[in-house]
Every structure is written in structure tokens, then in C-alpha cells.
Amino acid sequence: MKHYIGIDLGGTEIKVGLINEQGVILHKDSFKTAGTLDGAGMVEYMATCARTVVERAKLSMKDVAGAGIGSPGLVNPITGQVRNVVNIPALNDVFLSPGLTKHLGVPTILDNDVNAMALGEMYYGAAKGYKDVVCLTLGTGVGGGLIFDGKLYRGACFTAGEIGHLSIDPDGLHCPCGNYGCLERYIGRDGIVTRFKTYKQKSIPTSIDRYLENGEITPKAISMAAGAGDALAIEVLAETGKLLGIALASLTNVLNPEVFVIGGGIANAGDLILGPARMELKKRAYTIPAEKVQIVQAKLRNDAGIVGSASLAVQA
Amino acid sequence: MKHYIGIDLGGTEIKVGLINEQGVILHKDSFKTAGTLDGAGMVEYMATCARTVVERAKLSMKDVAGAGIGSPGLVNPITGQVRNVVNIPALNDVFLSPGLTKHLGVPTILDNDVNAMALGEMYYGAAKGYKDVVCLTLGTGVGGGLIFDGKLYRGACFTAGEIGHLSIDPDGLHCPCGNYGCLERYIGRDGIVTRFKTYKQKSIPTSIDRYLENGEITPKAISMAAGAGDALAIEVLAETGKLLGIALASLTNVLNPEVFVIGGGIANAGDLILGPARMELKKRAYTIPAEKVQIVQAKLRNDAGIVGSASLAVQA
Numbered sequence: 001m002k003h004y005i006g007i008d009l010g011g012t013e014i015k016v017g018l019i020n021e022q023g024v025i026l027h028k029d030s031f032k033t034a035g036t037l038d039g040a041g042m043v044e045y046m047a048t049c050a051r052t053v054v055e056r057a058k059l060s061m062k063d064v065a066g067a068g069i070g071s072p073g074l075v076n077p078i079t080g081q082v083r084n085v086v087n088i089p090a091l092n093d094v095f096l097s098p099g100l101t102k103h104l105g106v107p108t109i110l111d112n113d114v115n116a117m118a119l120g121e122m123y124y125g126a127a128k129g130y131k132d133v134v135c136l137t138l139g140t141g142v143g144g145g146l147i148f149d150g151k152l153y154r155g156a157c158f159t160a161g162e163i164g165h166l167s168i169d170p171d172g173l174h175c176p177c178g179n180y181g182c183l184e185r186y187i188g189r190d191g192i193v194t195r196f197k198t199y200k201q202k203s204i205p206t207s208i209d210r211y212l213e214n215g216e217i218t219p220k221a222i223s224m225a226a227g228a229g230d231a232l233a234i235e236v237l238a239e240t241g242k243l244l245g246i247a248l249a250s251l252t253n254v255l256n257p258e259v260f261v262i263g264g265g266i267a268n269a270g271d272l273i274l275g276p277a278r279m280e281l282k283k284r285a286y287t288i289p290a291e292k293v294q295i296v297q298a299k300l301r302n303d304a305g306i307v308g309s310a311s312l313a314v315q316a
Numbered sequence: 317m318k319h320y321i322g323i324d325l326g327g328t329e330i331k332v333g334l335i336n337e338q339g340v341i342l343h344k345d346s347f348k349t350a351g352t353l354d355g356a357g358m359v360e361y362m363a364t365c366a367r368t369v370v371e372r373a374k375l376s377m378k379d380v381a382g383a384g385i386g387s388p389g390l391v392n393p394i395t396g397q398v399r400n401v402v403n404i405p406a407l408n409d410v411f412l413s414p415g416l417t418k419h420l421g422v423p424t425i426l427d428n429d430v431n432a433m434a435l436g437e438m439y440y441g442a443a444k445g446y447k448d449v450v451c452l453t454l455g456t457g458v459g460g461g462l463i464f465d466g467k468l469y470r471g472a473c474f475t476a477g478e479i480g481h482l483s484i485d486p487d488g489l490h491c492p493c494g495n496y497g498c499l500e501r502y503i504g505r506d507g508i509v510t511r512f513k514t515y516k517q518k519s520i521p522t523s524i525d526r527y528l529e530n531g532e533i534t535p536k537a538i539s540m541a542a543g544a545g546d547a548l549a550i551e552v553l554a555e556t557g558k559l560l561g562i563a564l565a566s567l568t569n570v571l572n573p574e575v576f577v578i579g580g581g582i583a584n585a586g587d588l589i590l591g592p593a594r595m596e597l598k599k600r601a602y603t604i605p606a607e608k609v610q611i612v613q614a615k616l617r618n619d620a621g622i623v624g625s626a627s628l629a630v631q632a
Binding site: 146161170 | 390469472475476478481483484485486493495565567573574600602609
């Protein structure tokens with residue numbers, strides 16, 4: 001039986017887990033992202049974290065077939081080099097996966113976290129059994145991962161999948177990226193919260209005040225209010241789904257995928273967003289690919305980082 | 317030395333050519349699409365056309381490694397079945413490539429004409445040496461073909477590549493497909509000609525009347541007027557390029573291709589369209605993939621159908 005290490009790299013913590021061939025996590029732990037280490041020190045530290053998790057799972061490195069690292073920011077999956085990770089500057093330009101391959105003695109693959117998540121969902125999550133998969137994560141930003149014919153598609157400079165920067169309106173909201181009408185401006189965290197606040201100021205009744213997080217209106221607060229039947233929260237999520245559906249219709253026509261997997265915090269609102277997205281897609285996309293494609297919620301949730309990262313090693 | 321037959325199926329004529337491994341056409345001919353034949357008769361007729369071309373090239377079927385058929389409409393490249401070809405109803409539901417495989421004694425591959433063209437441009441045309449290629453044809457409609465990692469990507473129902481139905485404006489021009497703001501409505505033949513006529517009615521001076529085709533303003537007439545320095549024609553082509561660039565910027569962010577190959581009649585206007593498209597792409601897309609991607613004019617021109625179709629057999 002093969003096992004794979006998944007390392008989910010973050011600015012404040014590194015989550016590490018060991019999965020088996022069924023994608024079941026045998027053990028997982030999280031470690032503080034050690035801020036004072038240099039690049040070489042970080043590589044050693046990550047290797048130690050990985051070995052620790054394998055030991056705590058009562059296995060040895062002999063049982064491990066490979067490791068995967070899911071990283072935020074820009075990476076080169078071919079050379080295994082981190083290019084630009086804003087939160088962990090010590091790692092910039094470090095050859096991370098060759099370093100871990102050496103320290104751990106198993107092939108280690110590096111890729112960005114959204115690509116890792118997409119693979120995880122295909123092997124062990126909501127896209128199991130599919131091979132043409134478009135994965136979106138809705139959070140502060142809107143990210144994406146593309147799987148064609150069962151293989152991760154990374155593009156010419158490994159930047160493919162930036163679905164948050166598909167423009168849905170050429171004269172729409174300005175985006176810091178330079179474009180106008182980027183999907184992320186509408187269905188990213190700020191877009192959703194700003195719309196909610198704007199409507200609230202028009203004195204539309206809402207129970208949102210019961211669900212604030214640290215006194216703030218957040219996507220989670222809107223989700224919870226909507227779940228409890230708040231009409232304005234439901235409306236804002238429906239709008240979000242419709243805007244998502246506009247983009248998914250274009251992607252359906254261009255890519256003809258089997259499934260869209262929608263993850264990230266706000267996706268937990270489920271059909272309150274995905275229902276309107278499905279309707280908008282059906283209205284707008286070509287009938288044949290629209291009838292084929294599913295829009296489903298991501299399944300791996302909190303373990304998406306670990307299982308996704310480990311999946312990079314499964315695909316290798 | 318291997319040779320490949322390319323069959324470019326059209327409503328009024330079937331163009332057939334024989335290419336060598338360098339993509340050089342050794343002989344080509346065109347045959348009337350025989351309107352009175354049934355499906356089986358059409359298969360036999362097409363096989364005869366193919367054999368005739370091989371003979372006229374002074375070769376025999378022993379020298380032929382495979383054949384490809386590029387067809388308009390909806391096809392199933394896996395079963396080799398034509399699904400819906402409006403101009404040649406006798407072929408609908410016919411297993412075209414298995415029929416030709418049997419008659420010709422060489423593997424025959426069927427795909428739609430835009431996919432065939434994309435492959436042809438990758439093997440022998442403007443995208444030679446590239447492996448992540450997005451191909452667009454600008455004509456009455458706007459079609460597309462996608463090549464990822466050197467392989468044609470067809471999608472879950474073989475409808476991938478409908479770039480003409482990527483929406484660039486959610487409340488834009490209504491499209492018969494049901495969507496709003498489809499790229500095709502702006503840069504397809506009608507979009508270009510309608511914009512030209514609208515501006516002309518505002519008494520903007522133009523020399524277009526010297527270039528009419530059968531008394532009509534056509535994309536070709538606009539191209540020719542622009543080539544001769546007509547300011548309004550140049551403006552309309554620049555607008556067309558800008559609208560194209562808006563879509564290509566989104567595709568650059570989502571797909572991170574190495575090259576966009578732009579074919580079809582209006583693409584012959586070259587940099588009058590492609591220059592503004594490049595500028596718009598650079599303004600709107602992420603810097604890293606935007607610096608990488610090229611926008612180039614298709615190279616195979618009138619032979620795109622034959623060489624493209626033959627390329628289906630090269631890839632097989």
C-alpha cells in the first residue's frame with residue numbers, strides 16, 4: 001500500500017498530512033511557519049515536519065511513495081522552485097521540491113495550492129470519476145485549477161487557471177490587475193460584502209447583525225444569515241451565483257468540461273449560490289455542453305490543502 | 317517517407333490533398349459534393365476522391381499512413397460519426413471515418429474543421445514549435461480550436477473551443493445561442509459590417525464604395541479599403557482588434573497559452589486588427605502570461621483545410 005505526504009504551505013502555519021491510496025488521512029498536524037529561518041533552514045524544517053507526521057502515523061519513509069507541496073503564490077512545478085510567495089519571503093527563489101526530495105528520499109512535487117486542490121477533488125473529492133475538471137476557489141480572491149484529460153494543465157508559464165481574472169464586463173469594475181470587470185471583483189470577498197453593505201444602507205431589512213464576525217459583515221456572516229432565511233442575504237448570494245454563472249457559461253462554451261467544482265469559504269453556502277449559478281449557465285451556454293456539465297460544491301473542505309498537496313505526488 | 321490524405325468537407329465541394337511529413341502538398345484537387353448520394357454512397361465517393369488524388373500524386377495507398385477528415389458542424393471524433401452537418405444532410409449520423417478506414421485501408425480520423433486547422437497550424441503553420449495553442453477563425457462565425465501540451469483538446473462532448481461564444485459583456489448584444497455579448501456578435505462578419513454601416517451613415521468620409529463585393533460592404537471590402545488607407549475602415553478594424561483583445565486577455569489569464577493563431581478571411585487584414593488586439597491584451601492581461609503569449613496570423617490560408625485535415629492523421 002502506497003502513502004503520500006501532503007504539505008500545505010501557509011504564511012502562519014504549515015499543515016502536513018499522510019494519506020493512503022484512498023485519500024484517507026492517516027495522520028495530520030500543523031506546524032508554525034518558522035519566521036526566522038532562511039531558505040535552506042525552511043527546507044530542512046519542512047522535511048522534519050513531514051518525517052514527524054509519518055512517524056506519528058506509525059509508518060516509516062519506506063511506506064511513502066512521494067510528497068507534494070501546495071504553495072500560495074507563483075511557483076515553477078518543473079524546477080520545483082518557489083518564485084514569489086508574499087507571506088514567506090525566505091522561500092522566494094528557493095528550489096523547494098528538489099530540497100525536499102533530497103531530505104526525504106522520495107520524489108517531491110511543488111505546485112500552487114489551487115492546482116493541488118483541483119487534483120485532490122479529482123482523485124478523492126467532488127470530481128471523482130471525471131477527467132475534464134474546472135475548479136474554482138471563492139475566497140478573498142477567486143482562483144482556479146484546470147484538469148484536462150485527467151491531467152493538470154498549467155499553461156506556458158504555469159499561470160493557467162486565473163479564472164478570477166476572466167473579465168465578464170469590459171467596462172466593469174476596475175481591478176488592480178489592470179483589467180476591468182474581472183470576475184473576482186464581483187464574487188470575491190470584497191465584491192460580495194460591498195454589495196451587501198450597499199443594499200443594507202438602503203434600509204432593506206436584514207438580520208445580519210446577529211451573524212457578524214468581530215463586528216464585521218463577512219461572506220460567512222452573509223452565508224449564516226441566508227441559511228437562517230434572511231431575504232437580503234439570500235438575494236446577495238443569488239446575485240453572486242448569477243455572476244458566477246455568467247463566467248461558467250463562457251467557460252462551458254470554451255472548455256466543455258464535465259464538472260465545475262466550487263470551493264472556498266463562501267461555497268459553503270451551497271445551493272444558495274450554486275442553484276442560481278446553474279440556472280444562469282443553462283440560460284446562457286450552448287445546450288449540449290450545458291446539459292453535460294455539473295456544478296458541484298467541493299468536498300474536501302478543511303482537508304483540501306493536505307489531500308490536494310498529496311495528490312500532486314499521486315499524479316507524478 | 318509517410319504521407320497523409322487530408323479531406324476538407326464542404327457543402328459545395330470536397331477538397332482533397334496529399335501531404336508529406338513536412339506538410340508539403342504533393343497533389344490536391346477539389347470535387348463536387350455529390351448531392352444525390354446517400355450516406356453509404358458519400359463514403360464510397362469520398363474514398364474514390366482520396367484514391368484519385370493519391371494516384372495523381374503518382375503514389376499508391378502503400379505510401380499513405382493515414383487520412384483525416386475536417387468537417388463543419390458537430391462530429392464525434394472517437395466513433396468517427398458525423399452528428400449534424402447542416403449543408404450535407406446525407407452524412408448526418410453516418411459513421412464516416414470507420415467507413416473510410418475500411419475503403420482506404422488506412423486509419424482515418426474525423427474532427428471538426430476548426431480543430432483540424434488548429435492542428436495544421438501547430439504542425440506546419442504559424443504555431444510550429446509551440447504546444448499550447450489557441451486558434452481562432454474569424455468569418456461569418458467565430459470558431460476556435462484548443463491545443464494543450466501538443467494535443468488537441470476536445471472537451472467532454474467534443475464541443476470545446478467555441479470561443480465565439482465567450483461572452484465579453486453580460487448585457488451586450490443578444491446572440492441566437494441564448495447568451496448576451498458573445499464575441500462572435502462583435503467580431504464575426506455581421507458585427508464588423510454593421511458597425512461599418514452605422515458609422516458610414518453618420519457621414520464619416522470613406523472610400524469603401526471602390527471596394528464593394530457585388531455592391532455589398534463586406535469584411536474583405538473593409539480590409540481592402542483599410543489597406544489603401546481609408547480612415548474609417550482602419551478604425552473599424554482597430555475596434556475589431558480591440559474587441560478581440562478583450563477576449564484574448566481573458567483567455568490569456570485562464571489558459572496561459574504560448575500563441576493565439578488568428579485565421580479566417582478578416583485575419584488577412586493582419587496588423588490592422590492584430591496590432592490593436594496585442595495592445596488591448598497587454599493592457600488587460602496579467603503581465604507574466606501577457607509577455608509570453610504571441611498573437612499571430614494563421615499561415616496555411618487557402619490550404620488550411622487540406623493540411624489541417626491531414627494533420628488529424630499525423631496526430632493520431
